[in-house]
Amino acid sequence: MIRMKTETTDVRAIEQVVATVERAQRDRDVEGFLALFHPDALWTTGHGKVLVGFDAIAEFTRAVLPTASFEGEVTYEAVHTQFLRPDVAAVKVRQVYHLAEGDTEGAPLYVMTKQDDGRWLLHACQNTEVRDG
Template identity: 45%
Template sequence: MTGFEGTTVTVAPAPADAADVRNLVGLVADLEQAQRTEDADGFLALFGPDAVWVTGAGRRLIGLGQISEFTRQVLPGAMSDGSVDYVVEHIAFITPDIALTGVRQQYLDRDGRPLATDGRGAPSYLWSRTGDTWKIVAGQNTAVLPG
């Protein structure tokens, strides 16, 4: 699978269950869509109740309550000047029910062009599965500096 800037999505250990890979890639797409449409409820539905989230500015949020409060403050209006693309670069299955997705994030202007500065991120999401449902249990939204 080709991804961000021609990268290939890698999966470890290989071979992994193709349905699990598709499911996790789809959940990252749901996260992207929630951000693009400023859908706080859709965004928050992807997190487990005890999740830990570190924002791009380094603020640590513990539990869905703190993540919700922050998200409801910053997500509305966040896409007023453009959009964002997410591409899964790597999936690491730590156990069959715990997976890490490494993502490339690119913010775009209103015309869909990549922002030249402060427009990239490299978030990681740690997912835990209960039954058939994957939820983010930890995440780090790391900004990528130009250069």
């Protein structure tokens, strides 16, 4: 019973990280976004750019996020969380860009690690565009 309660608490914490990604992207909050990453993180953008390590992620984010422009709203939802170990989770995210001409989707996969202080951080992430067909 304790394991289930712990997993429920961890799922909520993970969902909060995903919600913070959404907020940080929407608000173009570079530092809020970067605070979600493990120092040894690996991030692959939706266009396939591979960023290895926090410094590379930070450099890219600081160059791109403040001037990012998208018409409409983007939402993020953790749709499936699979614990690989008690301190490692694979999180499938549904990312929807709500645009005037219609919605488009992304399907990020976040591998997150739980830190000694209980925080969950993004550790290895792949952002993938969803295409019809």
